[in-house]
Amino acid sequence: MGKFLTKREDNYSQWYNELVIKADLAENSAVRGCMVIKPYGYAIWEKMQAALDQMFKDTGHVNAYFPLFIPKSFFSKEAAHVEGFAKECAVVTHYRLRNTADGKGIEVDPDAKLEEELIVRPTSETIIWNTYKNWIQSYRDLPILCNQWANVVRWEMRTRLFLRTAEFLWQEGHTAHATEEEAVAETVQMINVYSDFAENFMAMPVIKGHKTANERFAGALDTYTIEALMQDGKALQSGTSHFLGQNFAKAFDVQFANKEGKLQHVWATSWGVSTRLMGALVMAHSDDNGLVLPPKLAPYQVVIVPIYKGDEQYAKVKEAGNKIKEELKDFGITVKFDDRDTHKPGWKFAEYELKGVPIRIALGARDLENGTVEVARRDTLEKNTYPQENIAKVVKNLLNDIQENIYNKALNYRKEHTFSANNWDEFVDYLDNKGGFVYAHWDGTTETELAIKDKTKATIRCIPIDNPLEDGKCILTGKPSTQKVLFAKSY
RNA sequence: CGGGGUAUAGCACAGUCCGGUUAGUGUACCUGCUUUGGGAGCAGGGGGUCGCAGGUUCGAAUCCUGCUACCCCGACCA
Numbered sequence: 001m002g003k004f005l006t007k008r009e010d011n012y013s014q015w016y017n018e019l020v021i022k023a024d025l026a027e028n029s030a031v032r033g034c035m036v037i038k039p040y041g042y043a044i045w046e047k048m049q050a051a052l053d054q055m056f057k058d059t060g061h062v063n064a065y066f067p068l069f070i071p072k073s074f075f076s077k078e079a080a081h082v083e084g085f086a087k088e089c090a091v092v093t094h095y096r097l098r099n100t101a102d103g104k105g106i107e108v109d110p111d112a113k114l115e116e117e118l119i120v121r122p123t124s125e126t127i128i129w130n131t132y133k134n135w136i137q138s139y140r141d142l143p144i145l146c147n148q149w150a151n152v153v154r155w156e157m158r159t160r161l162f163l164r165t166a167e168f169l170w171q172e173g174h175t176a177h178a179t180e181e182e183a184v185a186e187t188v189q190m191i192n193v194y195s196d197f198a199e200n201f202m203a204m205p206v207i208k209g210h211k212t213a214n215e216r217f218a219g220a221l222d223t224y225t226i227e228a229l230m231q232d233g234k235a236l237q238s239g240t241s242h243f244l245g246q247n248f249a250k251a252f253d254v255q256f257a258n259k260e261g262k263l264q265h266v267w268a269t270s271w272g273v274s275t276r277l278m279g280a281l282v283m284a285h286s287d288d289n290g291l292v293l294p295p296k297l298a299p300y301q302v303v304i305v306p307i308y309k310g311d312e313q314y315a316k317v318k319e320a321g322n323k324i325k326e327e328l329k330d331f332g333i334t335v336k337f338d339d340r341d342t343h344k345p346g347w348k349f350a351e352y353e354l355k356g357v358p359i360r361i362a363l364g365a366r367d368l369e370n371g372t373v374e375v376a377r378r379d380t381l382e383k384n385t386y387p388q389e390n391i392a393k394v395v396k397n398l399l400n401d402i403q404e405n406i407y408n409k410a411l412n413y414r415k416e417h418t419f420s421a422n423n424w425d426e427f428v429d430y431l432d433n434k435g436g437f438v439y440a441h442w443d444g445t446t447e448t449e450l451a452i453k454d455k456t457k458a459t460i461r462c463i464p465i466d467n468p469l470e471d472g473k474c475i476l477t478g479k480p481s482t483q484k485v486l487f488a489k490s491y
Numbered sequence: 492c493g494g495g496g497u498a499u500a501g502c503a504c505a506g507u508c509c510g511g512u513u514a515g516u517g518u519a520c521c522u523g524c525u526u527u528g529g530g531a532g533c534a535g536g537g538g539g540u541c542g543c544a545g546g547u548u549c550g551a552a553u554c555c556u557g558c559u560a561c562c563c564c565g566a567c568c569a
Contacts, residue, residue, distance in 0.1 A: 013563090032560075088568075123569095156568065157492065164568065237569065274569050307528050346529040353529095364528055374528075491568095 005354070007288045012232040019282060020161045023291045023355050026278075033159040033166030040355065041278065043299035045169065048277060049149065051201050051296070052171065055193050061145045061173060066127050068151075069118035074126040078251040081125060084218020088155040090120040090166075120153040125219065125244070125270055128174045129252040136176060136266060139258050143186075144176040162279035163236075163491055170274035176266045178256065180245075183267035184222075187243040190271040191224035194239035202277065203294040203407035204228050204284040205414055206238060207437070207486060209462025214446045217270075221245040227461040227486065229414045230283040233435020235461045235488035238280050241271035279491075285379075285406045291356025292379055294406055295399040300336040302328055302395060303357045307345045307364030314341065321363050324373065324391060331392040333399065353378060358402050359395060379406050420484065424475050427487070431458050437488050441481035443474035452476055458487045 005022060006014045021027055025041030037045065053063070069092060076082045096112030121127065128146075135141060149171045159165050173190060177183040191208055198206045206226035216223040220242035228238045249255070249265040258264050285292040295301045304325060306317040318339050325337045336357075338348055345362065352360055362374040373391060376383040379402045386394050417436025421427035430438045442448060442460065452475075453459050463485045472481050 017562095028561080030560095084568095152569090154568070157566085158563095158568095168569070170569070240569070272569070276569050305528095309527060341527095344527055344529090344531065346527080346531080348530085349528095350530045362528065366528070 005288060005290060008231060015288070016279075016283060017161065019286060019290060019354075020279075023282075025282070025291075026161050028161070031166075033156060035161050035165050035167075037169075037275070040299060044281070044293070044297055045275060045278060047297045047299070048197075048201070049171075052193075052197055052273065053147075053149075055197060056147050056171075056173065059189060059193060061147045061175075063148060064146045065148050065150070066124050066131065068121055070121050070124070070127045072117045072119055074130050075119050077126065078219050078247055080247070081219035081251075085122045085154070089122055090153045090155055092118040092120065121150075122152055122154045123270075123272075124148065124150070124152075124172055125174065125248055126252075129248040129254060129268070132174075132176050132266070133252050133254045136254055136256050139178045139256055142176055142178045142256060142266065143182065145173075145186075146175070147171055147173040160279075162275055162282070165275075168275045170272050172270060172272040175269045176249075176254070177269070178258065178264075178267070180267050183245075183269050184243055187222065187224060187241045187269045187271070190269070191226065191239070191241040194241065194271070194273060195226050197273075198226055198228065198238055198277075198280075199407065201294065201296045202281055202284065203296075203403055203410060204238070204280060205407065205411045207462060207464055209464040209467070209486065211240075211462060212446070212449055212460050212485075214449050215460065217242045219244060219247050220270075221247070224465075225462050227437075227488070228280055228284060229410075229417060229437055229488070230280070230491070231413065232283075233417055233489070235437065235490040236276070236280050236283070237461070237490065238277060239271070239273040242269060244268035244270060284410050286356065289381070290354035292406060293356035293358060295358045295403045298334075298356065298358050300334045300357060301399055302333055302335045302359045302361060303348075303352045304335065304337045304361045304363060305345055305348045305352070306337075306339055307362060309365070313365050313368075316368055317363055317365070320368060320388070324361065324363070324388065327392045328395060331396050333392065333395060349376075353381075359398055361391075361395075377402055379409075421475060422472075427475050428456060431456050431487070431489065435489070437461070437486055439484040440475045440487055441472035441483075442485050443477050443479035443481055448474060448476050448479075452487070456489075458489050461486045461488050461490060 006018055008015045024038050026035045026037045029036045093114055094108045094112045095114060096109040097106045098109040100107050132144060135144060151167055151169050153167050156164050156166055175186050177186060195206050195208050198204045206228045208224065208226055211223040211225050217240060222243040224241045225237055226239045228236050230236055246265040246267060248268050254266045255263045256266055281297065282291060304321050306321050308314045308317045321337050321339060325335045328335045349360065356378060358378050360376045367373050371388050372385045373388055374383055374385050377398055417434065419430040419434060419436065419438045421430055421438050421440040427438060427440050449460055467483050469483050472484065473479065474481050
């Protein structure tokens with residue numbers, strides 16, 4: 001465990017990389033671009049999964065599992081889709097190894113070449129729609145509301161822990177509907193689920209909106225996104241929900257007989273969030289002392305650190321610590337009592353700060369005498385002494401406070417870094433000198449969007465839902481525009 | 492994939508230019524004693540095919556060739 005963490009203002013990117021590793025969330029593996037998610041990091045992901053999974057089920061979805069491999073021929077059926085993903089696919093070509101001639105190693109057996117190559121899924125629309133074809137004959141078979149928790153592979157050129165890895169974990173929902181209206185409603189429902197999750201569990205404010213045609217998912221007619229602002233002023237796309245129209249139904253010939261007995265193509269959606277959310281969580285709240293976790297996603301919300309001299313005190317402090325632990329557990333609070341005698345209290349304080357545990361309770365001889373505990377909150381680093389009596393209630397309230405406080409802090413940060421530009425010079429000034437979200441008029445063409453990206457590195461993050469309409473002129477071309485859209489530099 | 496850089500103990504680095512005792516420092520690790528309310532102190536100890544494969548040489552971490560991986564900056568993306 002290193003003692004020093006790079007400061008955010010010195011090198012934000014390095015701060016992030018160090019933090020992920022030092023807080024024991026993940027590390028680079030022996031495999032290029034692939035990470036090992038360590039137990040502490042995985043515990044946070046499991047909390048995210050549990051909350052999201054419940055939200056999916058509450059909105060009528062069920063879980064299923066589809067194959068890791070997709071036959072190459074499936075993959076090419078939807079033209080836009082294959083074009084979007086072709087450049088980053090891992091491909092399985094053989095199914096057997098053999099010993100090399102010199103007996104010292106192994107090699108791919110050339111006789112074991114597959115008839116048809118298999119793509120390691122970068123996303124599962126094609127294999128799922130090929131499957132749905134068999135599940136759907138009648139309007140009575142619809143809707144199908146499936147989700148799967150899975151790993152996918154996208155052969156990215158440059159990777160970063162959680163933010164962009166060659167293999168990542170995610171969930172992908174794939175739904176099939178009888179009508180366009182129903183599919184659109186599903187798409188909107190799921191982006192709302194994502195934004196609720198981001199704001200209520202991750203304590204991370206997000207802006208919901210439509211992607212532009214240029215930024216849309218390969219094969220979608222409309223892509224909704226939630227966009228979060230990180231502490232370095234860059235945006236992070238944190239979840240997407242796609243209205244796929246009838247594209248995949250047509251590509252895989254999925255038709256159903258409606259009530260009138262007429263054959264129609266099925267309407268589709270897909271939606272997903274990934275372990276990238278872990279990166280978002282780290283960057284949204286953490287500080288120069290380490291991770292700051294929202295209580296709702298922290299692997300343990302409270303850590304109790306005993307302070308003692310000698311075996312006699314150790315026994316007493318341990319007894320008192322266990323009692324407090326049980327009281328907290330009865331209040332539904334998750335607690336770790338770190339009674340290891342192999343590390344000193346000061347070491348533990350620093351350790352749990354680095355790991356972002358929302359509340360630390362210190363308990364020593366002084367406290368045993370006075371019937372108190374010292375409670376430190378991670379978000380503000382404030383320390384206060386409270387009576388041991390009713391401590392669970394105090395902690396419970398503090399946890400709620402912390403959850404709320406870090407949300408408000410992130411929201412304030414976003415407010416302070418959201419600008420509205422009325423001309424090109426303002427636009428560039430905000431992007432270069434302030435950083436953050438910049439609203440600006442855009443003429444609606446992909447050509448202009450790309451030109452702006454080329455000049456400023458900023459992209460249109462989204463056209464926010466319920467965006468107020470106002471007449472104006474495109475900041476680049478001066479052509480008429482009906483609304484300002486959200487620009488930012490992004491991850 | 493284009494440009495730049497790095498590879499020596501678990502980690503972070505020095506040594507490489509100018510080849511030559513037993514490859515060193517910090518940290519981490521192990522043992523003992525003293526410590527314990529913010530990453531303890533002292534003493535002792537273990538750990539290295541110097542990224543991989545070749546080559547030059549009496550002798551290579553050091554020079555040459557090839558390869559691989561990683562990092563930073565671009566293009567691409569959840």
